[in-house]
Amino acid sequence: MITLALYIWLVPLLAFGIQIFFGKRLPRKGDWVSVGAIGISFFLTLIMFVRMLLNYSPDYAVHASVPWINVGTFKIAMGIYLDNLAITMAMAVTTVSFVVHIYSIGYMEGDPRYSRFFAYLSLFSFSMLGLIFFDNLFGIFMMWELVGLCSYLLIGFYFEKKSASDAGKKAFITNRVGDWGFLIGLLIVFTTLGTFTITDIHTLVAQGKLTGGLLTAAGILLFAGAVGKSAQFPLHVWLPDAMEGPTPVSALIHAATMVAAGVYLMARISFMLSFDAMLVVAYIGGFTAFFAATIAITQNDIKRVLAYSTISQLGYMIMAIGVGAYQAGFFHLVTHAMFKAGLFLGSGSVIHAMHHAMHKTGVEEDPNDIRLMGGFRHKMPITYYTFLIFSLALSGIPFFSGFLSKDAILGGTLAFAMAQSNPIHYLLPTFGFLAAIITAFYMFRLIIKTFFGEPKRPDLYEHIHESPKVMTGPLITLATLSIWIFFTLPSISPFGSENSWYYHLVKKPESAVSVQLGHPVLEIPEHIEHSAHVNGMMISIIFALTGILLAYMFYYWKKWDVEAFTNKIRPLYDLSYHKYYIDEIYNATLVRGLLLWNNILAWFDAHIIDGLVNGAAFVTRHVSRLSGIFDLGFVDGLVNAVADLTRDTGQLLRKVQTGQLQFYIFGALAGLVLIIIGTLM
Amino acid sequence: MNTLMPYLIIGAIVFTLGIFTIIYKKNAVGILMGVELVLNSVNINFIAFAKFVDKGINGQVVAIFIIILAAAEAAIALAIILNIYRTKATVDVTELNEMKN
Numbered sequence: 187m188i189t190l191a192l193y194i195w196l197v198p199l200l201a202f203g204i205q206i207f208f209g210k211r212l213p214r215k216g217d218w219v220s221v222g223a224i225g226i227s228f229f230l231t232l233i234m235f236v237r238m239l240l241n242y243s244p245d246y247a248v249h250a251s252v253p254w255i256n257v258g259t260f261k262i263a264m265g266i267y268l269d270n271l272a273i274t275m276a277m278a279v280t281t282v283s284f285v286v287h288i289y290s291i292g293y294m295e296g297d298p299r300y301s302r303f304f305a306y307l308s309l310f311s312f313s314m315l316g317l318i319f320f321d322n323l324f325g326i327f328m329m330w331e332l333v334g335l336c337s338y339l340l341i342g343f344y345f346e347k348k349s350a351s352d353a354g355k356k357a358f359i360t361n362r363v364g365d366w367g368f369l370i371g372l373l374i375v376f377t378t379l380g381t382f383t384i385t386d387i388h389t390l391v392a393q394g395k396l397t398g399g400l401l402t403a404a405g406i407l408l409f410a411g412a413v414g415k416s417a418q419f420p421l422h423v424w425l426p427d428a429m430e431g432p433t434p435v436s437a438l439i440h441a442a443t444m445v446a447a448g449v450y451l452m453a454r455i456s457f458m459l460s461f462d463a464m465l466v467v468a469y470i471g472g473f474t475a476f477f478a479a480t481i482a483i484t485q486n487d488i489k490r491v492l493a494y495s496t497i498s499q500l501g502y503m504i505m506a507i508g509v510g511a512y513q514a515g516f517f518h519l520v521t522h523a524m525f526k527a528g529l530f531l532g533s534g535s536v537i538h539a540m541h542h543a544m545h546k547t548g549v550e551e552d553p554n555d556i557r558l559m560g561g562f563r564h565k566m567p568i569t570y571y572t573f574l575i576f577s578l579a580l581s582g583i584p585f586f587s588g589f590l591s592k593d594a595i596l597g598g599t600l601a602f603a604m605a606q607s608n609p610i611h612y613l614l615p616t617f618g619f620l621a622a623i624i625t626a627f628y629m630f631r632l633i634i635k636t637f638f639g640e641p642k643r644p645d646l647y648e649h650i651h652e653s654p655k656v657m658t659g660p661l662i663t664l665a666t667l668s669i670w671i672f673f674t675l676p677s678i679s680p681f682g683s684e685n686s687w688y689y690h691l692v693k694k695p696e697s698a699v700s701v702q703l704g705h706p707v708l709e710i711p712e713h714i715e716h717s718a719h720v721n722g723m724m725i726s727i728i729f730a731l732t733g734i735l736l737a738y739m740f741y742y743w744k745k746w747d748v749e750a751f752t753n754k755i756r757p758l759y760d761l762s763y764h765k766y767y768i769d770e771i772y773n774a775t776l777v778r779g780l781l782l783w784n785n786i787l788a789w790f791d792a793h794i795i796d797g798l799v800n801g802a803a804f805v806t807r808h809v810s811r812l813s814g815i816f817d818l819g820f821v822d823g824l825v826n827a828v829a830d831l832t833r834d835t836g837q838l839l840r841k842v843q844t845g846q847l848q849f850y851i852f853g854a855l856a857g858l859v860l861i862i863i864g865t866l867m
Numbered sequence: 868m869n870t871l872m873p874y875l876i877i878g879a880i881v882f883t884l885g886i887f888t889i890i891y892k893k894n895a896v897g898i899l900m901g902v903e904l905v906l907n908s909v910n911i912n913f914i915a916f917a918k919f920v921d922k923g924i925n926g927q928v929v930a931i932f933i934i935i936l937a938a939a940e941a942a943i944a945l946a947i948i949l950n951i952y953r954t955k956a957t958v959d960v961t962e963l964n965e966m967k968n
Contacts, residue, residue, distance in 0.1 A: 846960075846961065847960065848890050848898075855886060
């Protein structure tokens with residue numbers, strides 16, 4: 187299994203290497219390299235997945251690790267940990283990645299950076315799979331940063347467009363804020379426990395090596411990373427802008443896989459969340475689910491509606507982890523990956539058609555604008571029907587996968603609220619159910635505006651046509667995977683997944699935070715869980731249908747006038763339309779504040795620091811001048827004096843050297859006489 | 868005349884005369900004569916020491932060597948002086964200062 191995982195992981199990296207260096211020179215610009223690589227990964231993952239199903243054991247886990255850094259007492263091990271959670275996640279990721287690769291062949295056709303696009307997709311697949319397979323938080327962090335890099339590269343793929351390159355930077359910087367928390371969380375874990383390996387952390391936390399406020403802080407800080415990556419409030423601002431990237435990227439990275447990495451991380455570390463940390467997680471998730479849904483209602487850009495919908499659904503997953511409905515949260519991740527990727531690919535198909543129509547007619551307008559669409563269901567039947575299936579799944583209608591997971595989350599949230607003594611916690615299910623109505627409403631608003639009614643722009647409508655098979659194929663695949671049956675087997679009941687393979691295999695890990703260590707613990711009695719589940723299911727079906735009904739009333743049957751209604755609630759409408767002015771607030775406070783602070787620092791640098799440096803230079807120069815005088819006058823004087831003395835003495839003494847032999851003999855004789863006299867005396 | 872002292876005194880006187888001749892004479896031929904005197908005073912000493920102290924013939928042998936040496940030396944020196952005279956028309960040693968400076 188480990189070898190299999192290594193192949194699954196490294197084949198896309200190889201493809202990336204080939205693509206980035208030789209992509210342009212390969213036939214078909216090398217798209218078959220990347221598609222082939224992810225295809226291999228997909229089939230190997232399928233083998234792994236089938237083996238897991240054949241094994242059918244909730245405790246199944248394979249773990250292998252090697253020492254990576256080993257310096258004195260500082261030890262980090264790197265390894266691969268495969269349990270049912272990781273394999274299920276890998277299956278979802280490779281499936282979506284594979285269909286998105288195939289779809290991209292059609293969507294990106296003729297792009298000048300075609301090969302580079304596939305190279306990035308391969309790099310992303312590699313990083314994402316590494317994130318899933320690594321057994322330690324440090325490895326996950328490295329891959330976490332790599333997927334962030336891929337996201338940045340792909341959002342800014344059309345970097346000639348200023349909005350695209352800005353969006354890339356925004357995504358990167360916003361994520362950095364979350365990663366800052368993640369990193370501090372990692373440091374807390376490592377300094378207190380001395381290991382990054384998740385299984386070891388579990389053991390050590392259960393032994394009480396990390397307790398109290400520090401444990402809560404570690405949980406919340408690690409969650410901060412997930413807030414950034416999974417675009418939770420208040421760091422959600424990057425995801426809608428990330429829609430500047432090509433649509434397959436939005437489907438793969440910004441809907442199905444990378445943004446779900448935060449949820450995956452939370453699932454991995456959920457055992458170490460203290461009760462307080464879980465409350466924070468649940469409330470941020472719940473609030474985001476509701477908050478983002480309200481923004482999605484008023485947006486007119488087809489991809490932005492889906493982006494806010496993604497944020498909202500990620501909020502659901504995070505909330506589920508927070509209320510202890512671990513299985514439901516991760517379940518929603520998997521089902522959501524399928525239908526949300528499908529929605530994005532469907533919207534990509536529409537945009538592709540719009541783009542071509544605009545190209546033909548010479549109209550220069552935003553191809554994403556739903557106000558220019560309408561009636562497309564006759565022109566693009568496959569896109570329409572698949573889009574409808576995805577929307578039904580997202581709205582939580584029975585017979586589709588989304589219903590199973592969303593219903594489980596809402597039931598879990600309700601059970602959590604019922605088990606708490608404080609009634610304030612009913613806020614969480616309220617957020618959840620309200621978001622469910624709104625979700626159904628905005629999805630059907632989108633469908634009605636895009637596919638029903640009269641064409642708003644007949645000139646464009648003329649040229650709209652269905653996308654090629656390479657694009658509709660992935661849509662049909664994903665639509666099939668949004669049917670309930672795949673997620674309820676071996677049971678075939680469309681109303682519940684309790685008996686499914688998923689609930690059998692992916693079990694909530696035993697929490698390492700126990701009462702013995704002095705923590706309040708989340709306990710939900712079984713009967714509450716059961717009644718909450720039944721009630722939750724009823725309410726969620728009713729609410730979803732209500733949402734759809736409302737959308738039909740407003741936009742299809744036009745029983746109620748949309749204009750009049752928006753005018754009546756104008757302030758609320760504006761608030762939603764302008765996304766609660768969050769971007770403006772960030773610009774006015776954080777960005778402006780940062781710039782001001784930068785200016786202060788620049789001034790400080792230019793005047794104080796440079797002044798200090800210049801002062802030091804000034805002092806040095808003058809000291810040097812003094813030193814120079816001393817050197818020239820005194821030291822050189824001394825040396826010259828010695829030389830002069832020697833010369834003068836020589837001048838004197840050379841007079842003795844007359845050259846007269848007789849004088850020398852006389853000298854010698856006189857010396858001899860002197861010696862003799864001296865000796866005698 | 869059977870004591871050493873008179874010979875030594877005679878030798879010393881001749882040596883002194885020879886040295887002073889060398890020192891004071893400006894004429895190169897005169898200096899050469901002084902050298903002969905010095906050599907002969909040494910001869911007197913050798914023979915006197917041979918007769919009274921050594922009681923052998925070693926001293927006489929050395930004296931004969933010196934006489935031969937002196938003859939050779941005189942011949943070479945006179946040849947040099949003659950050549951100097953030919954080129955410079957003088958034998959005054961104070962004038963022979965071409966290598967000075």
